[in-house]
Amino acid sequence: MVYDAIVVGSGPGGGIAAYALCQRGLKVALVEAGRRLVPGKDYGRDLPPLDLLARRLKEGKSGGFDSAWDYREQDHFTPVGDRPAHGLLKALGGRSLCWAGHTLRFGPLDFQKWPIPYDEVAPYYARAERFMGVYGYKDGLSNLPDGEYLAPVPMRAGESLLRRGVARLKRTGRAMDYIALRKAMTTGKHASGRAICQYCGNCGGCPIDSKYTSANTPIPLAMKTGNLTVFTNAMLTRILMGREANRVAGIEYTNPDGQTEKLECRTLVMACSAVETARILLANRTKEFPQGLANSSGQVGRNLTSHFGLTVLGLFPQLATRNRSDDAGTGYYHSLLTGMYWDKPNPNFEGTYQVQCGSGLPPQRLFYRGEKGFGAGFKQELLRKNICHVGMNMQGSLLVSKNKYIDLDMDRLDRYGIPFPRIHLRYEDSDLAMAQDVVNVSEEIIRAGGGEVMTSPGKVRSEDLVIDSNHWVGTARMGRNPKLSVVNVDSQTHDIPNLFIGDASVFPQYPEKNPTLTNIALSWRMSERLADKMRRKEI
C-alpha cells in the first residue's frame, strides 16, 4: 500500500497532523518509535502508595510521584558546552504526555520576524484551542492574545501577592502584567469527553486524561475516520528517496522484532522534535543531498534555540496560617509574569522573557528544601517556608547564534546505527544579561508585594542557568529564501516538495511563550496546505 502521507512522530505536531490529514480523507500512517502508554496505569497516580514506590524503584526510577516523564530516553544525545539537555519521550503521544499544558498564543509582535503574520495563524490558534480544551481568563494583553477558553483556574494566594507587587510597580510606569496561566486541561464539559481536572497536580502524567495529549484526543479521532494506521515501536531508520532525486518514496523502520520494514508514501511529514527531526535529516545523506536531506541551505540543525531560566524564591510570612490543601492545583505554576520588553526592547539583551510563578504547598513536591538544621524547629520552619513561599521561574528566549546548533556525533551510534545528535549550547552575554534582569525584577516584585527574597542567584553566572530540555526549536526554520531556510511558508521543504515538517523545528524566531500551541496550530495549517496541494496535484 502507498500511503498518502506518513507522519513520523506522534507528539503535539505529529498527532494533530495525523488527525487533520485523515479528516481530509488522506490515508495516513503514523509512525511512532515508542509504545502506547496507559494513563493511570503506566503513569499518573496522584499519591505515592508503597506498591507504586516499590515498582518505581525496581524500574530504576526515582521515588516520589509517578509521571510520564519517567519514560524519557536517558542516553540519546551528546551534550557539548553549557549543559544542554533534551527530553525525548518515545511513546504514542510523545511529549504531549508529559507537557505542562501551558497554552499561550504567540502575539502579533512575535510574528513580525516570521514570514507569515499573526492573522494567518490566528484561525488555527482558535481551532486548536477549541479542539484541545484550554482553560484561562481573557486578559486583553496586546502581545499575548486571548483565545477561546473553558472556565479559568485562579492563581494561588502567594501568586496573588506577587500580582500585588506587579500592580505597585505598574503604577510607577513599569511595563509588565501578571495573569493566571492558560492550560490545556478540562475544567468543565468539553466536546472531547475528557474527564474534568481534579487538581491532583500530577500534570506530568495526568492520570485521568484531563490534560490534552495527542494520544487522548487527535489520534483516537483520526482512527475513527478509518484513514489512520498507527505503527508503534517503529523506529524510523532511513528515509527512502524515489527515482527523482528530490522526492521521498517512503521510509524504512525497525519493528518491535528488530526486523526492517518499509512503508511507501506520496508525502512524508517529519514531526519528531526539533532535535530528532534535524538529526534524521542530517543522517540521511544522498548524492544529491550530501549535507543531509532538505539541507542544500546548510540550515538544518542551525538556528537552534530554546528557553532557559533560573529560579528566585520569595517568602510571604502572612500566608503561614492558611489552609495549605488549597494549594492543590493544575501543577505548580498557576500564574505568569508577562508583558515585558514586547515593544520596547531592553538595551542590555536581545529577546524577551516571561516568569512562571507558583506558590504554597502542592502535594507533589516541597519547593523549598534549603532549611538548615534538624529537630522540631527545622520541621516547623520547613513547613512554614513552603506554605509561605512563592517561586518565580524564568523562561527566556535563548539568543540564536553560531554557538548553538545540532550536528551528528559520528563516534556514537544508537542501536539502529544512526549517529546520536550533538547539541551545542553556549550561553552568551545577552543570555546572562537577560537572566540578571529576571533576578532583579523578580526580587523587586517580591518586595513590592510585601514579601522577602528567600533564595536568589544574586549575580548571575552561566552555571546558574538551566536550559529547558523540551522547548528546542528552529532547526529547520521557515523562510521565503531557500538559501537561508529549510521550509517555505507552508512548512514544505524547499528542496523536496513532498517532504514537510510538522514540529517546532520550523519556528524562525522564538518569543518567550511556550511552544506547544503554536506547534499544533502550525502543524494543522501545514496539514491542510499539504492536503490542498495533493488535491491540486502539485505534489
Add this chain to the structure above:
Amino acid sequence: MDRRELFPILAAASVAGLQAQHEHHKPALVSTANYKLQAFSQEQNRILDELTDIVIPADKDSGGARDARVSQYIDLVAFHVPVVKKAFEDGLRDFDVLASDKFGHPLAHLNRAQMSSLLETASSQEGAPRNGPERFFELLKFHAVEGFRLSYIGQTQWMGYKPHPEGLYPDLTLDSPGVGN
C-alpha cells in the same frame, strides 16, 4: 469541529478516566502490615529510626518520622537503589566512628540525646560537607524529609491534605491507619 466529530473519543477517554479512578480506589494491594526489612538489619533500622525521628520529631501538630515509619521507607529505597544502600552503610560506619570518638561507645549504644549530639556535630557545615559524618547527615536528612512528606502522616497531618474519603490508599503507605505497628 462539532460534537459529532469529537463524540467517538468520549467513550475511550471516559473509560480510561474511569479505569484510572477505579484503580485509585481498588489498587493492587501490597501488604505493608508486616513490612520486612530488606536492606538493613534490625539494629541498623533501629538506629535509622532514632536518627530520622530526631531530624523530624513528633510535635503537637503532627507525628514524626518514627510514626511515619520513615526508616522503613529508607530501607525500601536502599533495597532497590544499591548506591543509596552503600551510602547509608558507609554513613552508619562513619557515625559509629564518631560515636566512639565522642562518647566511647558504638552508635548502637547511644541514647537519643547522644545521637542528637552527633547530628549536631555532623550538621555544622551543612551545605558544604567535608567528611563522612557530614555527608551522612545530608543523606539522612534528605531521605528523612522525603520519606516523611510522602507518608500518610506527612501528607495529612503535616501538610494538611484531607485524607481520601475511603482512606488514603489504605494499606498502601507504610503508616496508613491500621497498618503495622
